[in-house]
Amino acid sequence: xxxxxxxCRLLVVGSAVAASSAAGAVPVAAAGPAGQEAGAxxxxxxxxxxxPAGPLNTVLAxxxxxxxxxxxxxxxxxxQLQSPxxxxxxxxxxxxxxxxxGTSVRATFARGxxxxxxRGVSEFVDVAGQVQRAxxxxxxxxxxxxxxxxxxxxQQVYQQQGATSLRDVLRNTPGITMSIGEGGTGGTSxxxxxxxxxxxxxxxxxxxxxxxxxLVSRDAFNTELVEVAKGPSSVTGGxxxxxxxxxxxxxxxxxxxxxxxxxxxGNADYARSTFDVNRKLTSTAAFRLNGMWQNTGYPGRxxxxxxxxxxxxxxxxxxx
Numbered sequence: 281x282x283x284x285x286x287x288c289r290l291l292v293v294g295s296a297v298a299a300s301s302a303a304g305a306v307p308v309a310a311a312g313p314a315g316q317e318a319g320a321x322x323x324x325x326x327x328x329x330x331x332p333a334g335p336l337n338t339v340l341a342x343x344x345x346x347x348x349x350x351x352x353x354x355x356x357x358x359x360q361l362q363s364p365x366x367x368x369x370x371x372x373x374x375x376x377x378x379x380x381x382g383t384s385v386r387a388t389f390a391r392g393x394x395x396x397x398x399r400g401v402s403e404f405v406d407v408a409g410q411v412q413r414a415x416x417x418x419x420x421x422x423x424x425x426x427x428x429x430x431x432x433x434x435q436q437v438y439q440q441q442g443a444t445s446l447r448d449v450l451r452n453t454p455g456i457t458m459s460i461g462e463g464g465t466g467g468t469s470x471x472x473x474x475x476x477x478x479x480x481x482x483x484x485x486x487x488x489x490x491x492x493x494x495l496v497s498r499d500a501f502n503t504e505l506v507e508v509a510k511g512p513s514s515v516t517g518g519x520x521x522x523x524x525x526x527x528x529x530x531x532x533x534x535x536x537x538x539x540x541x542x543x544x545x546g547n548a549d550y551a552r553s554t555f556d557v558n559r560k561l562t563s564t565a566a567f568r569l570n571g572m573w574q575n576t577g578y579p580g581r582x583x584x585x586x587x588x589x590x591x592x593x594x595x596x597x598x599x600x
Contacts, residue, residue, distance in 0.1 A: 323347075323372050331379070333365040336396070339379055347372045354397035358385055414507055415529040417489045418516040429510040429524075435503060442544065444552065444574075446472050446485075446498040446528065449506050455524075456508070471495030476510060479523030484513075486527040501554045501572035502592035504529045533566035533596035534558055550576040568594040 331342045337359035340351045349372060353359055366378040376387045376394060388395045412423050414430055423430050431453045438449045450456045459473040459480075473495060474481045483493040492498075500506075506528055513521040537560055544552040552574040560566050570592040578584045 323349075325371060326369050327372065327375070328369050329366045329375050331365045331367070333363060335359060336361050336363050336379075336383075336385075339363040339365060340396075343375065343379065347375070350393045352393055352395045354395060358396055358398065361385065414527075415488075415505070416486065416507055416516075416527040428513070431508040431510070433506045433508070435500075435505060438500065439542075444500055444544075446500060446503075446506070446526075447474075449500055449503070450474065450508070450526070453508055455510055471497050474526065476508070476523030476526075481521075481523050481526060484517055484521050484523075484525040486517075486525060488530055489527060492528075498528065499572060499588065499590060500528075501590065502530050502570045504531045530592065531556065531568060531570055531594065533568035533594045533599075535560050535563075535566055535599050546576075548577045548579040552576070564599050565595075565597050566599060568596075570594075 327346055329343075329346060331339055331346075333339075336353075340359070343349075344351055361383050363379045363383070364381055366375050370378065373387075373389065380387060380396075384399050385396050386399050388397070412432060413419070413421075414423055414426070414432070419426055419430075423432070433449055433452050437452060441448070441452075443449050443451070447458055450458075455477050457475045457478075459475060471494070472482065472485065474485070476484075482495060483491070485492050485498075506526065508524065508526050509516070510524040513525050517525045536558060538556070538558045540556040542552075542554045544550070552572070554570070554572045556568070556570050558566060558568040571590065573589045575585075575587050577586070
């Protein structure tokens with residue numbers, strides 16, 4: 281009797297263990313890359329593709345022939361998009377990625393079928409670029425983290441415009457006016473008499489962070505870029521900097537060999553030439569020389585002439 285009871289208990293326990301094992305079993309599927317289910321995404325066959333560029337309808341037909349996979353379009357209009365094609369020995373997944381380069385279409389693989397659909401629109405935008413810093417030593421943080429309006433005008437901009445003076449360069453930003461021919465303060469308006477947002481900034485012009493006051497005409501032949509800070513700037517420029525300040529960053533030597541010559545001519549006997557030569561001396565030293573010569577008249581005035589020239593050498597040690 282006892283043996284029968286033990287046998288019954290063993291049968292009950294064995295049945296319970298078998299049932300629990302069967303209930304807890306979960307089918308295991310191979311996981312592919314993000315956004316791709318098991319299927320062609322895990323197909324590692326190296327296949328040779330030679331599909332020329334063309335509409336996706338034509339390109340995908342050749343893709344199906346080579347891979348043996350079926351391609352389905354979630355939207356028939358996707359087939360009209362242009363594909364750059366693919367050439368080389370690739371897996372089916374990598375070949376499909378190459379075929380969709382430059383489009384907004386993504387492929388999802390499942391059970392031997394690749395489904396193509398337009399990617400969803402995201403509210404987030406990835407912006408790649410270098411964080412710009414002001415060259416003036418008065419600013420210690422990047423421009424985007426500085427609670428002030430700062431405009432940076434690089435030399436590529438005003439060189440393409442043929443700008444030769446600080447006044448011409450400042451035409452690239454609003455909020456700045458020039459006091460020319462109105463008499464000015466003290467009965468003279470010669471030189472760069474600049475107003476920023478209506479306030480005089482003739483004493484708020486800097487060269488490499490050092491104040492350069494005075495009514496003089498500043499040439500841009502040795503200027504790398506111009507930084508314009510708008511609005512009250514007493515925290516960086518001292519009292520009286522109501523409208524803002526201007527900082528001219530001069531050209532300095534760099535670890536590369538470059539040479540540039542520019543010749544300009546125009547009416548009223550206008551002639552101008554500039555050169556910019558940079559030479560790498562050692563792995564940590566370089567020399568740069570900028571020069572300018574200008575001879576010009578004034579339209580409608582035979583007597584007035586303007587001649588100017590300048591040289592700006594720069595030696596840098598400890599570069600890199």
